[in-house]
Amino acid sequence: xxxxxxxxxxxxxxxxxxxxxxxxxxxxxxxxxxxxxxxxxxxxxxxxxxxxxxxxxxxxxxxxxxxxxxxxxxxxxxxxxxxxxxxxxxxxxxxxxxxxxxxxxxxxxxxxxxxxxxxxxxxxxxxxxxxxxxxxxxxxxxxxxxxxxxxxxxxxxxxxxxxxxxxxxxxxxxxxxxxxxxxxxxxxxxxxxxxxxxxxxxxxxxxxxxxxxxxxxxxxxxxxxxxxxxxxxxxxxxxxxxxxxxxxxxxxxx
Numbered sequence: 001x002x003x004x005x006x007x008x009x010x011x012x013x014x015x016x017x018x019x020x021x022x023x024x025x026x027x028x029x030x031x032x033x034x035x036x037x038x039x040x041x042x043x044x045x046x047x048x049x050x051x052x053x054x055x056x057x058x059x060x061x062x063x064x065x066x067x068x069x070x071x072x073x074x075x076x077x078x079x080x081x082x083x084x085x086x087x088x089x090x091x092x093x094x095x096x097x098x099x100x101x102x103x104x105x106x107x108x109x110x111x112x113x114x115x116x117x118x119x120x121x122x123x124x125x126x127x128x129x130x131x132x133x134x135x136x137x138x139x140x141x142x143x144x145x146x147x148x149x150x151x152x153x154x155x156x157x158x159x160x161x162x163x164x165x166x167x168x169x170x171x172x173x174x175x176x177x178x179x180x181x182x183x184x185x186x187x188x189x190x191x192x193x194x195x196x197x198x199x200x201x202x203x204x205x206x207x208x209x210x211x212x213x214x215x216x217x218x219x220x221x222x223x224x225x226x227x228x229x230x231x232x233x234x235x236x237x238x239x240x241x242x243x244x245x246x247x248x249x250x251x252x253x254x
Contacts, residue, residue, distance in 0.1 A: 015094030023223035029058035067126030123166035178242030193248025216250025
């Protein structure tokens, strides 16, 4: 895996205690950046990962807070920037499916107001809140933001149509973030396909096997596959902004 020389750089990764977020934290830290791991205040994994990575010699700090709550999200970002001393990179990765089982489009009646609100608050508003709160710092450092969208924001059904709608919103926000932050800073997104990761959705063995069979590269993504693209978009890709990069092993081409 490619690493970058990011000594002196700083990053905030939301939802950074597990899965894709933790892989991003790890790669950024290995590259020399100081990284703030955002996690829910009551999620023990956050402090556990800070301790683990610190013991490995990496410069990481905790940034507890719920991006799905107005006020708390902005306060978290402000404190993280203060603790880091500046902000070069923001990774909007925190997300929720709002359900532990998939909800097929024909099962629309299963999508409650509560489910829809939950995914909108975290997956869509959370991305907006964090980026808005970080915009001045990102412009000052001539930095970059990368958000986690999904192939469900394009054509795939995803965990539910509510989830897919929020990820389509992230793709749209990314274009407007690029307009808002330029020319000083850049904004992009990734759209993962099927990922082997710690996630609330309980995929069946049949669903997992199907995603492997349909993918042109015949495997599911790992969090590290996605982190590699995220860090490239943050630290490289100097002329790429407003784009959503699909990382799915060719799943959507099947």
